[in-house]
Amino acid sequence: MSQSKTRITALDFARALAIFGMILVNYKLAMQAEHSGPGWLQSIAGLFEGRASALFVVLAGIGVALMTSKARNSMNGELIRQSRNSLYKRAAFLFIAGVLLLLMGWSADILHYYAVFMLVAAVLITVSDNKILGLFSMILVASQLFLVMFDYTKGWNLSFKDYTGFWTIEGFIRNLLFNGFHPIFPWLSFFLIGMWIGRKRWLNKENRSKVLLYSLSGTVVFESLSFFLIKWASPGLGNEAAHYLFGTKPMPPTMLYVLSGICSAMAVIAICLYVVDKFEQSVLTQALISTGQLSLSHYIGHVVIGLGMLNITGYLENGGLVFAMAYGCLYFLMAIIFSHMWRKWMTRGPIELLMRKLC
Structure with missing residues (x-):
């Protein structure tokens, strides 16, 4: 193979x-x-x-990068147009599928968020790797700032099961961008880093061991950083506020959660490369x-x-x-x-x- x-x-x-x-x-x-x-x-x-779905979104980013590589590398106008049209159609399909699941009562749907990721991917086909990394960083920082600037609990009941006003324009957009189960800020970061990785040679055989080592190390570092920041901030801010700002759970999705989630996703992908290579x-x-x-x-x-x-x-x-x-x-x-x-x-x-x- x-x-x-x-x-x-x-x-x-x-x-x-x-x-x-x-x-x-x-x-x-x-x-x-x-x-x-x-x-x-x-x-x-x-x-x-928050780890399984993060892996799913990182893989989606890698998949889109591989799917559009021919168009991007050739810079052929017709191929780029075809790739964009395909992504636009997929975005529409996924959005409709997601909304149907939401109407059936499945509030934790990820597909309507995916639709936005596909639209972003269509725009970014010809954008440089550095610009994708820059956009990734901006979304990550903005997301952490939003957690401080806005009320993350708005719309949610105490158990975070029911979202009041979801089907209003304001509620839907707030949920989509900021405080839903997989909001664009910061979940687009997982997709963008996947796109960036998909353009690199990181997944090739010669780089596999490095990816596994760095990603496992990164997971340990970010989880440890979260632990010590919570311990340090708890006396002054209170335990709940410290977890809110520095935790690594998916709700609220902090910067440390995203970075730890990316590292754990890459570790799983690297292990899967080894497994498939050996036991194909x-x-x-x-x-x-x-x-x-x-x-x-x-x-x-x-x-x-x-x-x-x-x-x-x-x-x-x-x-x-x-x-x-x-x-x-x-x-x-x-x-x-x-x-x-x-x-x-x-x-x-x-x-x-x-x-x-x-x-």
Whole structure:
């Protein structure tokens, strides 16, 4: 298998892991099971919070960079126009899909945010690497300032489950840009750093060990920095305010959370490159690669089918953390089996086929 082929299938493998993490987090969230169950399971479940979806968005940025590389490298006007039109259509498709999930009651949707990422990517196809890094830095700093300047809790109830005024223009824009589950400030940073990494040779075999070492080191550094800043600031600001400004949980999304999330995402991607390189012929590896290739179908499916079944059976309101985790693992296992069988006959997933046909 060629190096570029291994790289792309490793990204699919990583995408499958991101979907798995998102399923666990979302089922725990939907069942309101964060504080139930044994402490060790709460700790394990907490590891996926904001990390799986960050990995998903970084991978999206890398994917778009690879998809538009021919247009960018050739600077051919027609190729650039075609790439932009494709991204505009995908943005429209993802926005409609996301809004439909929101209308079904899935408030934690990521797809309508993705639509904005695709629009930004279309504009940035021909922009230099340094400008993308500059934009990344500006969004990161602005996001941290916004947390100080504006009321992050506006619209949310005390449990951060219901958002008042979401379907008003002001509420929708506030949620989209600032205090939703994956707001543009700072979640666009994950996408931009993915685009930047996708343009580099970082994912090639000779750089793999460096990426793994630097990303693991970065995760430890940013998590340690968060710990010590919270400890230092707590006596003066109070524990809650210190966590608000320097924590590494996804809500509120601080600068340290984004930097730590990028590092942990790159560490997972580097590990996936090693795994696929070594075990590419394994049935499980191939099945997980297929699962990653159907990631959009599985994202929509885990909400419509997975949560739909819980709603019908009455477990949505009555499932604890143990049940949420077990159900998430079972759902993902079924997703792997489905993906492996589906890819024997079809090149793309059901939703991916629909998007390809329309876009």
